[in-house]
Amino acid sequence: MKVDGTAYRSIWSEADGRAVRIIDQTCLPHRFETVRLESLEDTAHAIRAMLVRGAPLIGATGAYGLALALFRDPSDAGLEDAWRFLLATRPTGANLAWALEDVAARVRPLPPAERATAAFQRAGALCDEDVAINYAIGGHGLELVRAAAARKPGRLDILTHCNAGWLATVDWGTALAPIYRAHDDGIEVHVWVDETRPRNQGAHLTAWELGRHGVPHTVIVDNAAGHLMQRGLVDLCIVGTDRTTAAGDVCNKIGTYTKALAAHDNGVPFHVALPSPTIDWTVSDGLTSIPIEERDPSEVQRVWGRTEDGTLTSVAVTPPSSAAANYAFDITPAWLVTGFITERGLAAPDGLGRLFPEYQAAAEQKRTTSHAHHSP
Numbered sequence: 001m002k003v004d005g006t007a008y009r010s011i012w013s014e015a016d017g018r019a020v021r022i023i024d025q026t027c028l029p030h031r032f033e034t035v036r037l038e039s040l041e042d043t044a045h046a047i048r049a050m051l052v053r054g055a056p057l058i059g060a061t062g063a064y065g066l067a068l069a070l071f072r073d074p075s076d077a078g079l080e081d082a083w084r085f086l087l088a089t090r091p092t093g094a095n096l097a098w099a100l101e102d103v104a105a106r107v108r109p110l111p112p113a114e115r116a117t118a119a120f121q122r123a124g125a126l127c128d129e130d131v132a133i134n135y136a137i138g139g140h141g142l143e144l145v146r147a148a149a150a151r152k153p154g155r156l157d158i159l160t161h162c163n164a165g166w167l168a169t170v171d172w173g174t175a176l177a178p179i180y181r182a183h184d185d186g187i188e189v190h191v192w193v194d195e196t197r198p199r200n201q202g203a204h205l206t207a208w209e210l211g212r213h214g215v216p217h218t219v220i221v222d223n224a225a226g227h228l229m230q231r232g233l234v235d236l237c238i239v240g241t242d243r244t245t246a247a248g249d250v251c252n253k254i255g256t257y258t259k260a261l262a263a264h265d266n267g268v269p270f271h272v273a274l275p276s277p278t279i280d281w282t283v284s285d286g287l288t289s290i291p292i293e294e295r296d297p298s299e300v301q302r303v304w305g306r307t308e309d310g311t312l313t314s315v316a317v318t319p320p321s322s323a324a325a326n327y328a329f330d331i332t333p334a335w336l337v338t339g340f341i342t343e344r345g346l347a348a349p350d351g352l353g354r355l356f357p358e359y360q361a362a363a364e365q366k367r368t369t370s371h372a373h374h375s376p
Contacts (some may be wrong), residue, residue, distance in 0.1 A: 001166045001180075003032060003212060009131070009171045010057050011064065013124055017117075018071060020064045024051045025167060029208035030306045037061075040069035040082050047089040047096075050199070054168020055242040055278055056134070059095030060127050062086045063103045067119035074112035079104060092251060092293045092329050093242035094280045099126055127170045133275045134172035136343035141178025141238065141273060142185065144341065148236050148269075149187050155216075156182075157235050159192040159225060162253035163205040164240025164273060174273035175240045176206070178341065183215045191217040192234060194225060196253060198299045198326060222255050226262035237263050237270045238341070244272065244279050246360065248334030248349035249286025254327050260336040269338040276342060276356055281363030286331040297324035 001008065011022045019038045026049065027033045035051060037043050043065030046052050052061045069082035083100050090096060103122050107115040149156045164175035172180065182189050191210055196202035203219050210217045220228070228234050237259060243251040250256065250272050263270040283289035301324045304314040318324060334349040344355045353360040 001171060001209065001213065009127070010167055011052065011060055011127065011170060013064075013120070017120060019068070020061075022046060022052050022061065023167070025053060025205060026051055027312075028167075029204050030312055037064070038068065039072070040065055040085065043068060044086060044089050047086070053201070054163065054240070055093035055095040056130050056169040056174070056275060057167070058090055058093055059099035059277065060123065060130060060170050062089070062096045063099040063123035063126050064120070066100055066103050067116055067123050070107070070116035070119050074115040076108075076112075079108065079115065090293065091291045094244075094278050095242075095275075098277045099123075102126065130170040130275070130277075131172060133277075133343040134166075134169050134174060134177050137174055137273050137275060137341055138172055138177030138181040140343070140345050141271075141341040142181040144271065144346065145178050145182040145187060145189065145236070146185075149182075149189075152235060155188040155190045157190050157192060157233055159194070159228070159234045159237045159259070159268075160206065161194040161202065161222075161225075161237075161239045161256050161259050162196045163201040163209075165206055165209045167205050167209055168240065169275075173209075173240075174275060174341075175238045176210070177273065178238065179210075179215060180213060183213070189215065191215060192225070192228060193217050193219045194222050194255065194259070195219060196255065197222055198303075200303070201253070225259050226266075229262050229266040229268050234263075234266075234268050237268055239270075239272055241272050241274055241278055242329060243286075243290055244274055244340075244352075245283050245286045245289070245334075246279065246281045246352060246363070247284040247286075248337060248340070248352060249284075249290075250332040250334075250337060251286055251290045251292075251329050252332065254330050257330040257332045257336075260332045264336050270336060271338055272332075272340050274340045274342050274347075274352075276344070276359065279352060279356065279359065281359055282366070287333070290329075290331065292330070293328040295326045295328050297326050300324035300326045 024033045165173035194202045241252045301318045302314045337349045340347040
């Protein structure tokens, strides 16, 4: 996607082959800055502090972080220590564990001297694969949007939550990919952008990238979504996901569940854009099996923005004596999901296994082997 006429990905390798560069998303929408990551610690900080965020981009950054760690210590111990260190940075999304294991599995059999370069190359390949996946999601979602637009005269109003655009992936995005494709195809689309407290990824990031691409949009407070649906002002909801179970339970940014409830109550289709690396085939019950990250309460107690004179600052919004809880994700059960938009096509909530039979079979084989190994 483009920023002021220049094509960008959210992460890319530097010319020296020993570092990567990212867009610092904590500065958006007020300032566009990039940051060079040269080490394991740099990448871990970027993930924890949310300079990068979104499950696919976190996975890509983790993959590069593992490679950067191996430039310093390519030993077996160095590989495993870096793997565990990066895995602990963000526990909820599926892509990080998937990407780390992919890279680690490919370099473990190699001589230590060859591991770093091979890992760096594999991380780059994973980024290319992510772009292809998201472009395909956009194509399948475009057909969904086109069909909805054909049923309604005038503009099509789509509601999204958090940021599942190109900033959350390597490029194109998941939930926003069909919207970009529809807009580019001449379909009149308008996006209701949930602000997504407490970090305001919708207001800061989704609005920024939609605006840069010329897509009409309106930012709303999170609690307005149900009101809009009651008034018939939302035709379609499309959200992303950080982890989805084999049975179709969706873990996504906090507030997604309440949007799904409102959509169900008002007969609004609720679709989830789902790249296959985000599917966790090892669990079936999202509510009991997916760890929900609890972040620093200060993200709730303070808000960040730009003052009238252009200064970037944070201000307190709660009394100093008030405690705050900061649950970063929630679980939307499969029965609230109308369908999934994947790189292989559209799927019903219980149909992921039919679209990805080889992944489902591999997970079942792994469970069977693990059970046999632990049986007395």
